[in-house]
Amino acid sequence: MTINLTLRIWRQPGPDAPGAFRTYQSGPLSTDLSFLEMLDLLNERLSLAGEEPVAFDHDCGEGICGTCGAVVNGRPHGPVERTTLCQLHLRHFNDGDTLIIEPFRARAFRIEKDLVVDRSALERIIQAGGYVSVNTGSAPEANTIPVPQPTAEAAMSSAECIGCGACVAACPNGAAMLFTGAKVSQLALLPQGQPERTRRALDMLRAMDGLGFGNCGNERECEAACPKSISIRNIARLNREFLRASFFSEEE
Amino acid sequence: MQLDAKIPAGPLADKWPSYLRDSRLISPANRRQLTVIVVGSGLAGASAAATLAEQGYQVKNFCLQDSPRRGHSIAAQGGINGAKNYQNDGDSVFRLFQDTLKGGDFRAREANVYRLAELSGRIIDQAVAQGVPFARDYGGQLANRSFGGAQVSRTFYARGQTGQQLLLGAYGALLRQVKGGRVELYPRREMVELVVVEGQARGIITRNLLTGALERHAAQAVVLATGGYSNVYCLSTNAASSNASAIWRAHRQGAGFANPCFVQIHPTCIPVHGEHQAKLTLMSESLRNDGRVWVPLNPGDRRPPGEIPETERDYYLEHQYPAFGNLVPRDVASRSAKAQCDRGHGVGNTGRAVYLDFAEPLRRDGLATVRSKYGNLFEMYQRITGQNPLAEPMQIYPAVHYTMGGLWVDYQLMTTLPGLFALGEANFSDHGANRLGASGLMQGLADGYFILPATMGNYLAGVAAGATDPDAPEFAQAEANAAERTRRLLAIRGRRTSTDFHRELGHLLWDHCGLSRHRVGLEIARQRIPEIRAEFWQNLLVPGSGSDLNQALERAGRVADYLEFAELLVADALAREESCGCHLREEHQSGEHEPLRDDTNFAHVAVWEHRKDQAPLLHREALTFENVQPGRRDYR
Known part of the structure; x- marks a missing residue:
């Protein structure tokens, strides 16, 4: 046709x-x-x-x-x-x-x-702490870190983000909360992410705020636009992680 | 050109430990004085750049894309092999080594392949520690599945997005080093020249794709992790930007090119729909764990698949290869599909497709189980074709997917050009004439996380540290060459776009240097390529200018390189008068169409040396097998 x-x-x-x-x-x-x-x-x-x-x-x-x-x-x-x-x-x-x-x-x-945009601001959010700080060679035997299957699946659902920026473009506030929430969630859910959990939430949110992204207004446009169906629950978890971090951080 | 593979003496299992024991080291204080350029940010590039920076080197990392997270490793679906024997099914380092060597049809080095198998378990450890969310069993332990060419389950996976998750792990490690100030990222840069100073690779010239500016970057060593050259065929499963230019530029500067004719054609891709198609889409090999491949028993049977009764279906892989069934290696599955279609059994609009059917696993395991394993692949299939694979079988056909050939490297991953290293798909090292599924990710990460970081120190310890000077005449000359090339491409102002030339070249190669090859066809291709190239340089149309973002210009530069490289690909296919792995010469097969390998004359790596204004010169690195006897590769 x-x-x-x-x-x-x-x-x-x-x-x-x-x-x-x-x-x-x-x-x-x-x-x-x-x-x-x-x-x-x-x-x-x-x-x-x-x-x-x-x-x-x-x-x-x-x-x-x-x-x-x-x-x-x-x-x-x-x-x-x-x-x-x-x-x-x-x-x-x-x-x-x-x-x-x-x-x-x-x-x-x-x-x-034309249609080409610079999305490097997303990279700077990850750079602020979207990883586990483990040097090559220092990892323990893989099966010594058991992860319950539902936890692994939930982490995987967050980790599926492809970093395209559609969530930001869809948001009336130009927020990157879904993007940031997905990475914070993945690592907050997994045992490997625990040692840096508090600092990661604070650092990534601080970076996000400093880069010109807006805040979440619960419009849920991001979730609708996301090609990987990243759930808005990741934003809820991001907010909880931030709150938790604000209480528990030893930062001044 | 001297080919010294520098394989350590001693028993197989002691080679890598003894290399590590004997290699020279550089003190941490001195490492930060040394700069290493890493071109490419896929699995091999990102893992190497991150690990070198962890060790204290200054690293400059370059990629074509807007972000290093987009390297094409990200598209790998099915999984990564690791000889952990978690399933207690008889796996071991030796068995992974043996499977990989056999899968490659005994055209790889024993020592390299053994090292790969040896490191495979540590890659899994590393990825898990980074938070890569691999699939798990109910007890929380890592899950495995099986893949083509293996009778054990040793493949680790993260839904159908294993490449993505592994790459994001390496990308996180890379960004951590960016934050620490030891890696500088250069996205949207294309390497347009390699700079050689006094016989050593000392830098690169890049084009800033946004501004068109040429930039000079000097370093003590250059690492190419720029992937393979499948896109020389125009239609392949590779990403649009995947290209051969970096390794081709390096080859022209003196790096030997090994086994260019070893091109893997993946059996499970979505069939071609039309002339304007931009790329082909792979459906993971993991589908063959449960999916059953079949064609109608009667040639020309045009009934819808649901109306063809079981008795009139031919599950040809299952009865031709009962030991491996639908899980035969990729080359075998691809050739069988072509053979079925050639004999008129093909299905779909074009007759160039076979069925991959999930009816039986759906009956056996239920919808939920099947969907949890392959859900995203089914969705992708449906999105592209508009058909639901749960309701009717998928249609699949082979497509160019991966290139085993690449820059020749020694045991240390160094090319024939001192100071130039090649990792991952860009080198030729581990897969011989055919790569097994789930081994590409393994090799990229073994090279990047573990091998290069160990061998780089050994090399740099012997190099006079001295500052490399981007103002040296060699840099000026390389930059001038690159500028002249761009000027020439823009100045032609002809009537055909580079895409048009690329398509013509791709058709030619697919027809004569694709799934099966014959001297007559190869000679046709060999004669035709220079003619297309000549027309390209007279009749190319590149719109726009060289001083801003110009994607047509980028493509034209890559196609110009393909038009040179394609000749070497064909020359190599002509020179290899045997059938091995993915390379099937029609003259060299048995009466039953089984490929005939010739170990007496061709148990070697074919390494080509570039010569100015002369035909390339063929060198041979003999392959010797001390631990596994090269047997006939029989999957029946």
Whole structure:
């Protein structure tokens, strides 16, 4: 089956240049194409016509690397639940649809070009403490640390975050609470994360606040946009961890 | 070019301990004076960069992506092998070694493979200590599953996202060192030249992908962990940015390239749907633990799978290979699928697919169990194809997935160019002519966490520390070369995009240097590649400029390198007049289509030396087997 779409795409030459929507007619498209293959086709056409192609980030094509992402008709990663942009296929659109395609916008994310944004602020949150401090070679025999299966499963559900930033783009406050909560939760649940549990919660939240992310307003937009179904419970746990840390921290 | 593998003398099990005992050390105070460049941030790159920094070296880590967490290791689904014998099913270091060597069809070094197996358990320990949430049994102990080419359960996994979880573990370790000031991250950088000073790798030139600026980075040693070259085929399971440019640039500067024709074609991928497809998607091999592969018994049977009765189905792997059944190694499964389709048994719109059926495990174990094991893979399949694998069997077909070939390295993971190391998929070291499932993650992490950090000190201890100078003429020359290349690519202003050329090259290689190869086809490819390359340099169209983010320019540079590398790939496939592992030469098979290996003439690593304006020169590193007798690789 083929469909025709009208694409309104945000074009912005650089971080400091003004941007605007430009309208393109897609021409006939097979509904088996992925959304990004559609952009590839558009880019091929623009290139041959002597125009600059649309810059967009993508890599694995399997919804796991977290590189891709754009807001499609107001929804980060588009209309299909639990699906990254690279896994979105045109069979979910109808002939004649207009798609408004724009970058992930948030105070903490800078637009580099067209749909490409700088999400390095997320990295700095992890850098503040989103790990277990264990040097290579000092690990004990793996089965000496038993982890109850439900605990391991819960930690895994938090750990599935791909760091795409859709939660931030979806949040009216531009908050990174779901992202931060997922990592804090994973390590707070596991025995391996206990020694640094208190400091981790404080350090990561402090970093998050300092980077221009907003706070959670319980809108739950992040959870709806998350391609990995990271639950908002992670934010509740983050809040509890922060409270707990505030009581127990020996920091001045 | 001298090929000295530098394998320590002594019995197999003593080689690595004796290497460690005899290697030179550098005092902690001196380590911080030394800078190491690590290019790539997948499992091998991130684990190496983090561990070197823990040891006290200054590390510069480069990646193409916007964050080091996005290296393509992240897409590995199924698992990682570790010879822990937690299942008490007879596993051991020796058995993992033996399986890996046999899986690679006896085209790898015994000493390297043994070391890999030896370190496999410590990788699991390390990952668990980092908080990698591996699957657990009810008692809280680590769970295992089995994988192709093995009769034991030694594969550790984190749902279908084992690569992601292991990479995030290494990434956390890396960021911890960034915070500590010992690692500097350089995301959105592409290595465009390797800088060699007085015969030693001393730095790289990178292009800042956001600004187009060329940057010079000097160091005492350079580590390439830049992955494999599957994307030379255009369509593969690799990520869009995965490329061969870093190792190809290094090869042109003097690093020998080993076994380029050893390319793994993964049996369980989602079939190709159309010409504009950007990539192929892998379905984890773990699915073959429970899924049953079949085709209609009668060629051309177009009925929907549900209407084909059991008696008219051919579960061909189960009866051709009763010992291993659906879990035969990847090369065997891939070739069998192709053979079935070639004989008209293929299914789906294109007839280039076979079924992978979960009806029996669903009956046996119930929906909940099957879903808990493979739920996310089923979802991915459904998202891409629009079909539900719980209701009807999956359709699968082989696709290019992994490259066993790569830069030649000695036992210390050093290339033929002193000071240049290669890790993970970028080197050739451990998988011979075919990699077993769940061994890629193991090798990347063994290289990065344990092997390189031990061998790097030994190398650096013998190197005059002296400051490396980014203003040296060699850096200026390398930078000028890179700038000239970019200028040339932009100046052509022809009529075909690099994607178009890439697709043409990919088709050519898939047809003539893919699942099976024949001299006639290889000669066609060998003749055609230079013609495509010539047209590329006359008729390429790269829109935009070189002074900002220009993804078309990035792609064009990589395709330019593929067009050179592809010739070496084909030359190697031509030179290897035998069938081994993934390399099937149609001239070298039995009447029953079983591959015929030739140990008398080809028990060697083929190492190619780049020569300016001349054909590459072939060197051979002989492989000797003292602990396992190379037997016929029989999975029946």
